[in-house]
Amino acid sequence: MIRVAMMSKWHVHATDYLREANAHPEVEVAAVWDEDPARGRAFAREIGVPFYDSTSSLYREAAIDGVIVDTPTNMHPQIIAEAIQNKKHVFSEKVLALNASDAIHLTDLAHTSGVHLMLSLSRLCAPYTVYAESLLQEEALGRVTSFRCRVAHDGSVPTDEHAQGWLPAHFYDPITCGGGALIDLGAHPIYLSNRLAGPVRALSARLEATLGHEVDDNATVMIEYASGALGLLESSFVSGGSPFLMEIHGTKGSLLIENESARVRFGRGPLVAVNLPPERRSAMTQWVDAILRDTAPEITPDDMIELTRVNELAQQAHREGRRVTR
DSSP states (O other): EEEEEOSSSSSTTTHHHHHHHHHHEEEEEEEEEEESHHHHHHHHHHHOOOESSHHHHHHHHHOOOOEEEEOOOGGHHHHHHHHHHHHHHEEEOSSOOHHHHHHHHHHHHHHTTTOEEEOOGGGGGGGGHHHHHHHTTTTTTTTEEEEEEEEEEETTSSSSSSOOOOOGGGOHHHHHHHHSSSHHTTTTHHHHHHHHHHEEEEEEEEEEOTTTOOOOOEEEEEEETTTEEEEEEEEEEETOOOOOEEEEEEESEEEEETEOOOOOEETTTOOOOEOOOOOOOOOHHHHHHHHHHOOSSSSSSHHHHHHHHHHHHHHHHHHHOOOEEE
């Protein structure tokens, strides 16, 4: 059994991680800290656990083994490093940090401290990713020539109920978030691209504030992979009804994913539906198993670092209006 503290309710997924932790038979949520004390006290009352008004008092007084980090993204380096220094295992919302140097520092610090650090890269655990990896390992698609992935929703689209959309207003703060649609939703296409299409050689990007926010609400990244393949990664807060899409095309075949459905075509044969394999252990289960059983997670430090690195390069490409190389 591991006892954990919820570190902030800033992120929209904080309640999802609370629900997942409560559902896990080997996890007990035992404390709350929040950079916003009023929000944190309300969260602690909701859960029925103590609230700590400082991280130092939390680590001094609470009997916890780990933390679940949902703070503003720009606070990740400080909050995660402090947890690691106090020998607490860390589960965090994506992204790990706003720049690759901080991401490398945190993964190195966790390794040297003997602390298990896990980032919630949920789509690496999905059945379609497991299937895609198996095709690529078998070289069933031949040499990969093209990769496309799209993750989008309508969180910024005004409605009668929500004049600015259903995303919280603080998701448009460029300081705390470090960006908009790309760093948030675009994280999924980026880490899937890194895992399935390989290292990035160069990229260009356009991050558009379609509805006039301070951060991008619509973004596209074009990638040149070291293998010679090309990729297109799309993310948006302004897309009503957009499905999750992923395509991998190679010299011998193509894989098409739409939401949870997959179709594959080999050579000039028909496009046929696929029965997908079971999903992997969730990121949280991988984290718990690593702590209690020393089981190697499938989500790796490289996945965490390269996610931040590609996002950082895309931000640079947009800012400078040019193709950037790694």
